[in-house]
Amino acid sequence: MTITAGAERSQGAGAPATAGNSPAPAARHGEGPSSRPGGDPPRPGRPGRRSPIAAAQAVRLLRKAVAARWATVPGRLRLARTGCLLLIAALLIQLAVSAAGVRATWNEIAQRDAPRTIAATQLNLALNDMDAQVANILLSSGDSGTGNGRLDTPLSHAKTNYGSAQDTISRSLRTLAAASEGDKATERTVVTLTDEFAHYQEIVGRALEDDGHPGGKDTARAQYHWATSVLGEQLLPQARALVDANNAVYERAYDSAHSDLTTQLSAEAVLGVLLLGALVLIQIRLARDFRRVLNPALLAATACALVATLCGGGLLTVNSGELKTARHDSFDSVVALARSQAIGYDANADESRYLLDPSLRGTYEKSFLDKSQQLYGISGATLDTYDARLADTWAAYQRNPADERFTGEYRRELDNLTFPGERAAAERTVEAYAVYEKDDRTMRSLVAQGKLREATEFCVGWASDTSNAHFGAWMKALDQVTAINRDHHDRAIAAGRAAVGTRGVTAAVALLLAAALLVLGLRPRLAEFR
Numbered sequence: 452m453t454i455t456a457g458a459e460r461s462q463g464a465g466a467p468a469t470a471g472n473s474p475a476p477a478a479r480h481g482e483g484p485s486s487r488p489g490g491d492p493p494r495p496g497r498p499g500r501r502s503p504i505a506a507a508q509a510v511r512l513l514r515k516a517v518a519a520r521w522a523t524v525p526g527r528l529r530l531a532r533t534g535c536l537l538l539i540a541a542l543l544i545q546l547a548v549s550a551a552g553v554r555a556t557w558n559e560i561a562q563r564d565a566p567r568t569i570a571a572t573q574l575n576l577a578l579n580d581m582d583a584q585v586a587n588i589l590l591s592s593g594d595s596g597t598g599n600g601r602l603d604t605p606l607s608h609a610k611t612n613y614g615s616a617q618d619t620i621s622r623s624l625r626t627l628a629a630a631s632e633g634d635k636a637t638e639r640t641v642v643t644l645t646d647e648f649a650h651y652q653e654i655v656g657r658a659l660e661d662d663g664h665p666g667g668k669d670t671a672r673a674q675y676h677w678a679t680s681v682l683g684e685q686l687l688p689q690a691r692a693l694v695d696a697n698n699a700v701y702e703r704a705y706d707s708a709h710s711d712l713t714t715q716l717s718a719e720a721v722l723g724v725l726l727l728g729a730l731v732l733i734q735i736r737l738a739r740d741f742r743r744v745l746n747p748a749l750l751a752a753t754a755c756a757l758v759a760t761l762c763g764g765g766l767l768t769v770n771s772g773e774l775k776t777a778r779h780d781s782f783d784s785v786v787a788l789a790r791s792q793a794i795g796y797d798a799n800a801d802e803s804r805y806l807l808d809p810s811l812r813g814t815y816e817k818s819f820l821d822k823s824q825q826l827y828g829i830s831g832a833t834l835d836t837y838d839a840r841l842a843d844t845w846a847a848y849q850r851n852p853a854d855e856r857f858t859g860e861y862r863r864e865l866d867n868l869t870f871p872g873e874r875a876a877a878e879r880t881v882e883a884y885a886v887y888e889k890d891d892r893t894m895r896s897l898v899a900q901g902k903l904r905e906a907t908e909f910c911v912g913w914a915s916d917t918s919n920a921h922f923g924a925w926m927k928a929l930d931q932v933t934a935i936n937r938d939h940h941d942r943a944i945a946a947g948r949a950a951v952g953t954r955g956v957t958a959a960v961a962l963l964l965a966a967a968l969l970v971l972g973l974r975p976r977l978a979e980f981r
Contacts (some may be wrong), residue, residue: 588613658675777943
């Protein structure tokens with residue numbers, strides 16, 4: 452028999468054939484490609500991806516491990532301890548995030564939102580005041596360049612007030628420019644305002660220069676009329692837009708912060724209740740498994756967790772309340788009062804313009820009435836009927852504060868009375884305003900009688916019985932109401948910050964103590980199984 456070379460090598464290997472010396476079955480297609488010469492190499496697996504089978508096995512192993520631990524008393528205690536520590540850590544993180552958010556909110560309000568809104572209101576007011584003082588200077592300077600008919604006291608006061616208003620405008624523009632960094636729209640508005648204010652000052656400067664020359668009064672009036680047009684058409688609309696824009700930014704910040712606090716309070720309550728429930732369950736389990744009534748350390752840990760939960764909830768609740776006080780209870784009134792003060796200065800300027808330019812008296816008279824309606828709106832009232840209607844509606848309000856026969860900025864303030872002394876101060880403001888309104892009618896009556904000098908002295912003089920003195924009393928009353936609201940705005944910010952420093956720290960310390968007491972309370976029980 453002829454033996455092949457392949458068979459000879461196989462027999463020479465000395466390995467007996469199994470199953471009747473039958474050869475091993477051939478490899479199936481696709482299996483063991485490396486055993487065949489020229490076969491395809493094995494495909495490398497995809498690193499970083501675990502097959503579903505492996506993942507399922509891992510889950511099963513984890514379940515078995517947890518079940519194995521849960522099946523024993525020490526295992527259950529360790530798992531419960533880990534769960535409580537995780538809840539404590541979650542509460543700590545949640546309170547830290549909440550405290551940081553609250554602190555950032557108060558910093559934005561105190562350093563950005565409120566100051567730049569107030570700066571915008573001061574700008575609006577000072578622009579009106581400055582223009583009123585230019586009119587008063589032209590009124591009280593007498594005949595151009597001669598000094599005849601000059602009213603020295605009103606002229607001196609007007610020049611001083613003009614300089615003060617000019618300084619206020621410059622400071623407000625700088626504040627708004629610094630605060631608007633990153634806000635392109637506000638930056639453009641501030642730049643435009645700055646340019647237009649420079650243009651306005653240039654025109655006013657020419658008016659005052661012309662007024663100092665003989666025969667220059669008419670030219671000065673024309674220049675002043677041009678300046679007033681620039682004020683009314685360019686400066687004031689943009690200043691009011693800045694007030695509204697900055698106030699809207701503050702409102703959006705309030706809405707966002709208030710919503711965050713509501714969500715965080717819910718999360719804190721859930722975590723706190725879970726932690727307290729877990730600690731109570733551990734205490735019950737220990738009492739049942741170890742025949743002990745109470746674990747003192749665990750009881751102390753539960754008390755600490757309760758303190759932490761209450762302090763954390765108090766931190767969020769207090770800040771939510773103080774945020775509302777700062778934004779709506781106080782700052783809404785600050786803005787409304789600032790608007791009314793700016794309108795008041797503009798109305799006062801309309802009186803001086805009325806006296807300065809006889810050709811436009813009808814225009815300025817209508818403008819004064821429009822501003823009066825913005826402050827204390829009475830439907831259908833004219834200058835002739837306004838005083839009587841004001842007295843009637845105000846008497847109705849005093850009988851019943853819910854009576855709404857008038858509208859305007861003062862109605863807005865009277866509907867938002869919150870703080871002690873605010874109602875009395877607001878009512879004094881309206882009463883001072885009523886006196887000033889009557890003075891306006893006295894001034895117009897003197898003009899109608901041809902007594903222009905007497906009307907001018909009554910309008911811009913500083914004697915105690917003049918319109919200017921009563922205007923000052925009205926503005927002082929307004930300042931007092933504003934001061935009450937600004938004071939409570941600042942108090943709300945301070946109270947919110949203080950809550951972070953007291954309640955927040957107390958909650959954090961209580962949680963850390965709870966964690967330490969939990970570990971110490973369970974250690975002796977776990978030691979019994981070693």
